[in-house]
Amino acid sequence: MARGRRRKLLWSKLYTFACGTSKFEADHSHIGGPGFSRVAFANEPDCFDAVNQNYGSNYVSTTKYTVATFFPKSLFEQFRRVANIYFLFTGCLSFTSLAPYSAISAILPLIVVIGATMVKEAIEDWRRYQQDIEVNNRKVKVHHGGGKFEYKEWKNLRVGDIVKVEKDKFFPADLVMLSSSFDDGICYVETMNLDGETNLKMKQALDVSSDLQSDSSFQNFRAIIKCEDPNASLYTFVGTMEYGDQQYPLSPQQLLLRDSKLRNTDYIYGVVVFTGHDTKVMQNAMNPPSKRSKIERKMDKLIYLLMGALVLISLIGSVIFGIATSEDIQDGKMKRWYLRPDDTKNTFDPKNADVAAILHFLTAMILYSYFIPISLYVSIEIVKVLQTIFINQDIQMYHEESDKPAHARTSNLNEELGQVDTVLSDKTGTLTCNSMEFIKCSIAGTPYGHGVTEVERAMARRKGSPLLEDEQPDENHEHPKPTIKGFNFDDERIMNGNWVNEPRSDIIRMFFRLLAICHTAIPEVDEDTGKISYEAESPDEAAFVIAAREIGFEFYQRTQTNISIRELDPVSGERVQKTYKLLNVLEFNSSRKRMSVIVQDEEGKLLLLSKGADSVMFERLAREGRNFEAKTKEQMHEYADAGLRTLVLAYRELDEEEYKKFNINFMDAKNSIDADREEKIEEAADSIERNLVLLGATAVEDKLQNGVPECIDKLAQAGIKIWVLTGDKMETAINIGFASSLLRQGMKQIIITLEEPEIIRLEKEGNKEAIAKASKDSVMSQINKGKGLLSSSNDGSFALIIDGKSLAYALKDDVKNLFLQLAVGCASVICCRSSPKQKALVTRLVKAGTGKVTLAIGDGANDVGMLQEADIGVGISGAEGMQAVMASDVAISQFRFLERLLLVHGHWCYRRISSMICYFFYKNLTFGVTIFLYEAYTSFSGQPAYNDWFMSFYNVFFTSLPVIAMGVFDQDVSPRLCLKFPMLYQEGVQNALFNWPRIIGWMFNGVCNGVMVFFFCTTALQHQAFRKGGEVVDFEILGATMYSCVVWVVNCQLALSISYFTIIQHIVIWGSIVVWYLFLLAYGAITPTISTSAFMVFIEGMAPSLSYWITTLFVVIATLIPYIVYSTLQMQFFPMYHNMIQWMRFDGHANDPEYCQVVRQRSVRPTTVGVSARIDAKVNQLARKVHHAVHSP
């Protein structure tokens, strides 16, 4: 590596992002002032001043709680739920004499439930704590004095420590880089954990310190770093370093952030400036917006409804109780003398019956608390966590290539996955792989490349030949060749060095040279094989460099000033090395839409190499450089039509004078500290990127991900609407639409665009108001026209395609509803050229406008807004980084997994949670009603029918596990059938399992069961003897019998209503009943002081009595018969879709294709998009033709 130190100074000139300018920028004047007060004494963390600063340690804690705050904080969280407050209220009341049962038994379930939630919190927090410990105890080499470095735990780092970080290690804190193993003090950093970008970033130390390259050089190193206070901005940093009586400015270029990784560099030295929670990554940590599912919101309403019911029946009870109490003393005579109404305190005082009634109301509120399922919340939480585990563990949602399983990041929304009405999808990286393949190019007006794109295949299908439909699109397997990622180019005219024989070989050479030079990629040489791979900022760029390599222009080395390539010399036929001196890089950005480099070749010729979008490039061509313009344009149009991304390549030679002038301008602009610095840079760049000579164009295929068309088809069959929101050009978007079957021939396309001559004319004039008005009018009229079209035809399906500019107007408050109406009427909607903000706005519009569940899926940082706005955000954990995943609720690695996530897991979770909630209310109502009815028989005195502990454990031991098992394991239909009959998904979208009739139905069932249990029990075990020995039924026996019946009934009811019996179900359902008896035995065996009325009740009283068993059998069967009859009739005459499928499976017809087709055809609403729709349309067309042929004479 022959890199002289003299040339180092040039570095800052080369990259605009390398702004290690020698000048102090404006911000540096703030140093030492407010907001910029941090001082780090490098290498002297122990000196007096440093200790005085008292900066926090590098210990990082990501836990929500500490030992001290855990209880108050998590308790506070718990009591934000109304139900829990209610239970706390009743719990407190139960310590007074008002309590119908012992305080401990009233408060214990609450403690258990809250305890369980808190334990869950604690475990989660403990896990975080363990991670923290792991991180905090990682070791790093720290200068220990005397030029010796020793390992030290991360947590013990202090501001001012000098650390040495080695290759592929994480930085332990935010460091100011002093030097690296490279002479010029650069290093490469991977910031995956911060911004998710996988490309390497270059950082550079200050010149003054970059020669401190050995441990020993730090023996007497002293420097003072002053910089800004901790903040969350990852891309800014302002500071100075005082070193050797001089001040040097520090920029983000010297800052190495915690949690990023050192790559391709053997080691670096750095000074710790921010530790622990002061680091930028920690400052950035924040919680995503919390979302709640529709079902849970509805459940809250249900709880309120039940609370209302509870108040109502308490009120009824209180009134009756008040009347009964007031009548206890009439005319000075006691009626129920055995209650001693003459000698009471408030609670039962006939003289103050109203007070007694009010107090009784409180008692009743406690007593009837069983109407509110206390354990519902915690059960749902447990269930959801377990469901999440199943989603995460699903092997069929694991992507081998990227080694990523599905990851449900929030468990709140599981059931919402089963109710998605509209999917809003990003295109690049979501529908497509975002792995670009160089597939075609046009050089000097000649098209090269034989590859057939997915879109072309789709278009071939579109143009007719139904035979293609059946053909497997995977033709690649036919001619197996070693596939190179990013390269799918095949043309013998160019490959294998044949290009030298082409007519315009000079242009071809320039073309590929440009591809090899004009980029910001970094080569990585595999030491074993000598193979070179590239780290590039974007996959397009990588594809270009790879293409150049494959053609024979191998870019193999980048130094700070040089780019070296190996290329074929057309004359000698040998590979020669060429080194280009890299003078300037004019970076790519979205407004420039182009990138250029200025290089000097070995002969000293100055070249400007440029590549960019057609819209900006063609206008920059020199008059004499337009030789192939027409042909190139035509070919580019074809490429775009085939769904390819195109770039125009052009170059020009510069003369020294011109370059010097430019360089001065450019450096000035870069070094300026004004607000318009960017503008100045752009202006300077713009001035030189002119008079270019056209070379040709590249076409890169953005490949559709595996299985995307099939997945879209399934989703469409499931009745899910799919909108594509993309930043791409309209043509590209439409093509992808065709490729993915969102669009098809025969579908009427409503295109809303502002690319109209009139608008364009106005735009040229530049009158902004006029543009806005005309645009808006135009959009309005187009929307209205579309709506007219929509309402006039009733059979055709429509596709709406709208571009970003029009979207801006369509999303205005007064237009958006109109737009939404149109969009909802269309089968597919494609928004192209849309900005991230527009994506989020469209999502909000759909969410709020339709009131249905929306799911947004995307992979990039530009999708974050959309993901957070949607009801569910699904992130694709692909190559483009982690931002989307971080903002998402569920992360999957491939779009096609959405099918399984929604149709299988979503459907199941929805079904499970909704059945579970219904059942919960059912079982609590059944129990509550028996208590209430018994109340009526005690003249509403507030006496519970059951032993205190029976009641407490009802929700905890005897009925909770089966319902949790149902929530976790129940499957109405196997995954295979879920996918075979996607229409099943509509049960969730239509909310067929959690609508009011169904909820009320379950509640009604609960009330009926309660009533039946009570009256059957009390009538069967009246006042007569209930066993041979003449013993009569007393309070204890009746309570325990009734309780047994309730436990039996609710568990058997559950067994009847689940459709999937594994060993687990058997264990928990029958186990719960067994546990009840075991409990009766155990509880009855302990001393009567504790067991009170349950003492020996089972072993002595009930078990030997045949009437107990006969009564139980009778009550259970009789109570369940109505439900059996109901569900049989329902199955017979009003089956729901899952019933039909169940039935089909049961009859063994599930594998009979004809049979399935019949069911599917007859029960599926005609779908409007997707492969199946396409086939259907074709079949219809054919049928019509045949029809015509037959009927026309």
Next chain:
Amino acid sequence: MNHANGSAVAGSSSGSGDDLAPRRNSKRPKYSRFTQQELPACKPILTPKWVISVFTLIGVIFVPIGVAALLASNNVVEIVDQYDDKCVPPNMTNDKVAYIQNATFDKTCIRTLQVLKNMSQPIYVYYQLDNFYQNHRRYVKSRNDEQLRKASQANETSGCDPERTANGAPIVPCGLIAWSLFNDTYKFSLDNKNLTVNKKGISWKSDRDHKFGKDVYPKNFQNSSVIGGAKLDPKIPLSEQEDLIVWMRTAALPTFRKLYGKIEQDLKEGDSIIVTLENNYNTYSFSGKKKLVLSTSSWLGGKNDFLGIAYLAIGGLCFFLAVAFTVIYLVKPRKLGDPSYLSWNRNPAGN
């Protein structure tokens, strides 16, 4: 076949997993039937066959039980005599409460019971009270179990309000329940011979052994200004005061019977039994009825036709349902997957 499918997939995938074994830190979820939700399961659905056979089965089981229960109930001979009104002298019927509360009146009352059917011993003697809320919360709670159990806890009267103390000393047994102890007494004679009523063993053994102490004697009982019900012999420990034990096992419902004793002697049809009873207990205040019940017992207990009838009814209903479903099944076999049943297919135009 579903499982077979699943395991085949599993087999192949785990195979490929082995190939990748050297790849460390793979995040591939481990395959298990549990995590893939493929546990073997039975998936019952309510098919007509299943439903019909279940209903038939229930019918087959229920009808015989019903018949047996009804027979058992019918075999029980029960003599019920309501005496509350009858035992008030005719001149006092307008103010029964005054009569019952006046200790000076003679409360003796003679009743004659006709035995209509042979009754084999043991014949259980019950008293039945009506409209008496022994399950009233104030009443139920008014006792102290500790005090009843242990002599040392005699002063423990918490919860016994308002019958905790009398004349400054704690009452044993305290509380409303004990205080309102039933105090009617019955003497039976047949053909001028006394029928002995065995009052031993009428309470639950567990109560005698564990809830009422053998060394706990009534103290200061019924000494307060207002006297409730029966008095207790202070020389007999609570564990032997079976009337009290029976009484203190509170009834579940406002109409209840309590065991008074057993007549261990067969009675023949046509026998008429003379009952000499002391009508002491005040049910007139709250217009409750008092009944004297003599009953034999069967394997099912006392006389109650409900279970028998209910079993027969449900059994019959199940037979009926089985037949009905069979008819439906035969006459109108289900249409498989008829989409018109699906609510969201009713208006196919709606999106």
